[in-house]
Amino acid sequence: MRIELHVNGEACEADVWEGESLLFALRERLGFPGSKNACEQGECGSCSVLLDGRLVCSCLVLAAQAEGHEVVTVEGLAEDGRLHRVQEAFVAAGAVQCGFCTPGLVVATADLLEHNSDPTDDEIREALSGNLCRCTGYAKIFDAVRLAGA
Amino acid sequence: MSETAVPQLELGRIGEIVPRVDGIPKVTGEFAYSSDLQAAGMLWGHTLRSPHAHARIAGIDVSGAVGMPGVHAVLTHEDVPGAKRYGLEFQDQPVLAYDRVRYFGEPVALVAAEHPEQARRATERIRVQYEPLEPIVDPERATEQDPLHPDRPTMGHGYRDDPRPNVVRSLVIRHGDPDAEGEVSVSGVYDLGIQDQAFLGPESGLAVPDGEGGVDVYVATQWLHVDRDQVAPCLNLRSEQVRIHLAGVGGAFGGREDLSMQLHGALLALHTNRPVKIVYSREESFVGHIHRHPARIWAEHRATRDGKLVNVRVRILLDGGAYASSSSAVTSNAASFACGPYAVDNALIESTCVYTNNPPCGAMRGFGAVQACFAHEAQMDKLAEALDIDPVELRLLNALAPGSTLPTGQQITGSLPVAEVIRRAAELPLPEPEKLPRDPLRLPGGSGNTTRGEGVKRGVGFAVGFKNIGYSEGFDDYTAARVRLHADGSADVHCAAAEVGQGVANVILQVARTELGSDDVTLAPHTTSTVESAGSASASRMTWMASGAVRDACRAALEERERTGGGEVDVERVYRHPRTTPLDPETGQVTGERVHVAYACAAMRVVAEVDVELGLTRVVWIGTAQDVGKAVNPQAVTGQIEGGTAQGLGLALMEEIQTRDGLITNASFTDYLIPTTLDMPPVVSELIEEAEPDAPYGIKGVGEPPTVVSTAAIVAALRAATGRELTRVPVKPDDIVGL
Numbered sequence: 078m079r080i081e082l083h084v085n086g087e088a089c090e091a092d093v094w095e096g097e098s099l100l101f102a103l104r105e106r107l108g109f110p111g112s113k114n115a116c117e118q119g120e121c122g123s124c125s126v127l128l129d130g131r132l133v134c135s136c137l138v139l140a141a142q143a144e145g146h147e148v149v150t151v152e153g154l155a156e157d158g159r160l161h162r163v164q165e166a167f168v169a170a171g172a173v174q175c176g177f178c179t180p181g182l183v184v185a186t187a188d189l190l191e192h193n194s195d196p197t198d199d200e201i202r203e204a205l206s207g208n209l210c211r212c213t214g215y216a217k218i219f220d221a222v223r224l225a226g227a
Numbered sequence: 228m229s230e231t232a233v234p235q236l237e238l239g240r241i242g243e244i245v246p247r248v249d250g251i252p253k254v255t256g257e258f259a260y261s262s263d264l265q266a267a268g269m270l271w272g273h274t275l276r277s278p279h280a281h282a283r284i285a286g287i288d289v290s291g292a293v294g295m296p297g298v299h300a301v302l303t304h305e306d307v308p309g310a311k312r313y314g315l316e317f318q319d320q321p322v323l324a325y326d327r328v329r330y331f332g333e334p335v336a337l338v339a340a341e342h343p344e345q346a347r348r349a350t351e352r353i354r355v356q357y358e359p360l361e362p363i364v365d366p367e368r369a370t371e372q373d374p375l376h377p378d379r380p381t382m383g384h385g386y387r388d389d390p391r392p393n394v395v396r397s398l399v400i401r402h403g404d405p406d407a408e409g410e411v412s413v414s415g416v417y418d419l420g421i422q423d424q425a426f427l428g429p430e431s432g433l434a435v436p437d438g439e440g441g442v443d444v445y446v447a448t449q450w451l452h453v454d455r456d457q458v459a460p461c462l463n464l465r466s467e468q469v470r471i472h473l474a475g476v477g478g479a480f481g482g483r484e485d486l487s488m489q490l491h492g493a494l495l496a497l498h499t500n501r502p503v504k505i506v507y508s509r510e511e512s513f514v515g516h517i518h519r520h521p522a523r524i525w526a527e528h529r530a531t532r533d534g535k536l537v538n539v540r541v542r543i544l545l546d547g548g549a550y551a552s553s554s555s556a557v558t559s560n561a562a563s564f565a566c567g568p569y570a571v572d573n574a575l576i577e578s579t580c581v582y583t584n585n586p587p588c589g590a591m592r593g594f595g596a597v598q599a600c601f602a603h604e605a606q607m608d609k610l611a612e613a614l615d616i617d618p619v620e621l622r623l624l625n626a627l628a629p630g631s632t633l634p635t636g637q638q639i640t641g642s643l644p645v646a647e648v649i650r651r652a653a654e655l656p657l658p659e660p661e662k663l664p665r666d667p668l669r670l671p672g673g674s675g676n677t678t679r680g681e682g683v684k685r686g687v688g689f690a691v692g693f694k695n696i697g698y699s700e701g702f703d704d705y706t707a708a709r710v711r712l713h714a715d716g717s718a719d720v721h722c723a724a725a726e727v728g729q730g731v732a733n734v735i736l737q738v739a740r741t742e743l744g745s746d747d748v749t750l751a752p753h754t755t756s757t758v759e760s761a762g763s764a765s766a767s768r769m770t771w772m773a774s775g776a777v778r779d780a781c782r783a784a785l786e787e788r789e790r791t792g793g794g795e796v797d798v799e800r801v802y803r804h805p806r807t808t809p810l811d812p813e814t815g816q817v818t819g820e821r822v823h824v825a826y827a828c829a830a831m832r833v834v835a836e837v838d839v840e841l842g843l844t845r846v847v848w849i850g851t852a853q854d855v856g857k858a859v860n861p862q863a864v865t866g867q868i869e870g871g872t873a874q875g876l877g878l879a880l881m882e883e884i885q886t887r888d889g890l891i892t893n894a895s896f897t898d899y900l901i902p903t904t905l906d907m908p909p910v911v912s913e914l915i916e917e918a919e920p921d922a923p924y925g926i927k928g929v930g931e932p933p934t935v936v937s938t939a940a941i942v943a944a945l946r947a948a949t950g951r952e953l954t955r956v957p958v959k960p961d962d963i964v965g966l
Contacts, residue, residue, distance in 0.1 A: 096344060110263040111256020115427040115477070116509040120896035123427060151256035160254065168250035171862040174870065175728025176253030177427040177477030183254055199668050202904040209896065211427050211478050212728050214869035215907045217862075 085153025102140035122208035125181035151180035166225035174212035260475035261447035262431035266502035273346035277328035280889025282357035291352035297345035309463030329549035332514030362584035400815030405575035409529030409537035420883035422519035428477015434492030441468030452760035473753035479727035481590030513894035517589030552589030560595030567603035569625035600692040604939035652830035655850035671843035682840035688943025692936035695823035707759035708776035709799035723761040742781035767928025775802035829932035835944035842960025852913040856927030875937025
């Protein structure tokens with residue numbers, strides 16, 4: 078089936094099979110592989126995107142459900158070649174190792190700071206508890222969030 | 228959303244904090260991981276896996292799958308043109324199962340189709356006639372049951388000849404007088420469940436036929452050249468016809484040492500003459516790769532009344548699962564580190580790994596030392612209690628030091644500041660107990676809101692561990708690097724060292740910039756096609772080995788330019804660490820100067836709170852001091868310590884692959900839990916920089932010691948809080964409550 082949607086502000090269309098997730102369509106059909114396929118079960122947060130401004134796991138949304146909606150992926154956060162402050166903070170704080178969780182964490186952190194510009198440490202921990210990271214032990218991710226929020 | 232300027236990334240010299248060279252592509256989503264790859268005309272591969280832990284294959288009928296929509300190939304063992312078996316150390320693992328399957332999830336057949344769902348559905352139409360056999364699931368009984376591998380693939384390689392069935396390797400270390408008596412003795416039996424690497428990037432890659440019979444494989448792996456050396460014979464190709472290229476790696480932790488999709492993708496690509504991409508699902512990843520060996524360890528420590536160790540007697544049983552993988556080296560490591568970083572004149576250590584039909588096991592961060600540390604540290608605490616000596620003092624009293632002799636007979640000739648890491652970790656100030664009432668997020672049970680503080684007890688634990696750096700037992704361990712100096716003053720460096728997230732790409736550039744005195748240095752793609760092997764990104768060896776190779780190649784390149792008076796220079800150099808020698812197969816004693824190249828140690832102090840009524844835990848604070856040699860990039864080093872500690876916390880509290888009759892029952896992140904932001908406490912890291920004399924720039928590896936020590940330290944804190952023995956990890960609520 079054919080779907081039309083906006084990704085990172087641009088109109089896109091694709092032929093998808095009815096069973097395909099939004100994650101698969103973004104990665105394999107629309108040229109946005111930044112959102113990651115770590116579990117495809119809604120457990121790890123690595124595929125996090127904003128769907129009409131709401132943080133969702135794109136693996137749990139059917140591509141067909143995104144018809145007519147606005148999606149923002151990690152590729153849409155930097156503007157005019159300038160990194161989003163969350164992206165900059167993740168690099169500076171050493172919050173990236175293998176980086177497979179990073180796109181989801183960057184999107185989730187941007188969403189957190191959009192709604193709460195000065196989160197407490199407990200609020201950071203709770204807000205990011207749906208994003209698994211296997212490399213960092215999260216310490217430098219907390220540093221990055223505090224740096225971006227400062 | 229506010230924006231700031233792109234940070235100026237300056238890749239510095241050795242010892243400086245420098246942002247990752249791949250940092251910006253990873254935060255923008257542009258970094259190409261192995262699952263992100265695409266090619267024109269690409270097909271999707273899928274693997275049919277065994278639903279049985281043990282069964283004879285009476286027949287395979289692929290006819291139902293062949294005509295399915297979009298299907299281009301359906302392959303079985305009959306389509307493997309070369310060797311039918313492969314393996315990291317011993318060729319005991321079928322490319323595709325032929326006469327029987329030996330574990331749940333073993334690959335049986337392959338499909339390539341135009342859409343991944345078509346490939347999955349086609350595999351469901353392959354009819355395999357299985358005749359189920361009784362699975363061997365109890366490692367203690369495995370040596371009395373029919374052999375899973377009648378041809379005994381691991382015997383006759385210089386190991387002790389153990390005639391019992393299903394022994395992968397058994398090793399006995401006899402040191403001093405193994406019957407020596409002490410004035411005090413403590414003993415215990417310790418168990419560890421199966422841990423999974425649970426890297427976030429699932430196994431994946433793209434195989435592309437070259438049109439001339441060869442193939443290029445772009446894959447996430449830890450050792451490009453050993454992949455090639457396993458793939459080529461099974462495809463009946465010369466090694467130069469198989470080129471393995473590193474695609475972006477989403478974590479590894481030992482789980483990418485063995486092949487995953489490399490051979491299968493190449494088979495499908497050569498068969499269809501189309502590029503083939505394979506991406507495992509999370510469930511397939513859990514069943515498709517090797518795990519950390521579960522273990523049972525019996526230990527007895529004998530000591531004088533004033534606390535000096537006299538004799539340590541340990542028996543270790545490891546469950547290797549169905550295929551050898553790196554089990555033989557894990558068996559040896561567990562034995563080498565069984566006594567911990569303590570001097571003891573007498574020891575009897577037996578370490579055995581058996582074949583079973585449980586999930587296959589191999590390399591995971593810590594590699595045998597994790598299991599050993601959990602047991603020896605519990606024993607040291609038990610001994611301290613029996614002697615009424617402070618547990619930190621007991622450890623200091625027995626600490627290994629340069630000049631000490633290990634149970635293998637090897638004398639420590641390099642750096643090993645055990646007493647220093649103990650003292651520095653013990654001096655770290657503990658946080659004050661937090662007052663009540665408080666946010667439930669900061670209580671055991673967290674947002675489950677299960678307590679307001681009643682029934683919560685605090686405990687402080689301490690542990691010390693150590694591990695080898697680099698490959699051991701006579702293995703010819705080397706790393707190559709190639710440096711090209713251009714006429715315009717720029718340089719590029721080729722090294723096949725796998726960047727798995729640990730930061731070795733930065734290390735290579737830092738070394739090259741330091742040696743060449745120039746910032747205009749580029750790191751070329753990691754591949755088998757332009758440079759010799761780098762060895763594995765394993766065993767905490769890659770920073771040491773890559774630094775040595777890049778240093779030597781840079782210096783040779785400068786000399787060459789000096790000699791030729793300028794122009795283009797292209798040199799390759801191979802770096803080897805000091806030679807190791809095997810253990811004597813009968814005594815377990817070193818046959819030359821050293822069995823391991825070098826050692827690194829860490830000490831850790833943990834504060835935990837436990838709800839002793841509900842069995843729920845909260846790790847409050849972790850402080851550690853680690854022997855790192857030289858911190859090439861201090862930010863990356865503390866990142867390794869924090870991440871390695873988290874993996875040890877997972878094994879202590881929550882991570883276990885569960886099985887029933889050999890079948891994995893929790894192959895998802897819903898049922899196999901890894902630590903989240905809510906589980907991890909702050910980690911205070913003290914870096915002890917004492918140069919390793921045999922290593923370039925005094926470097927030691929840093930990846931594994933935190934994982935070795937943290938499981939033991941966390942459980943020590945739980946014991947202190949609860950007064951229970953807690954002899955098995957992961958510790959479950961039932962164990963704490965005493966059900």
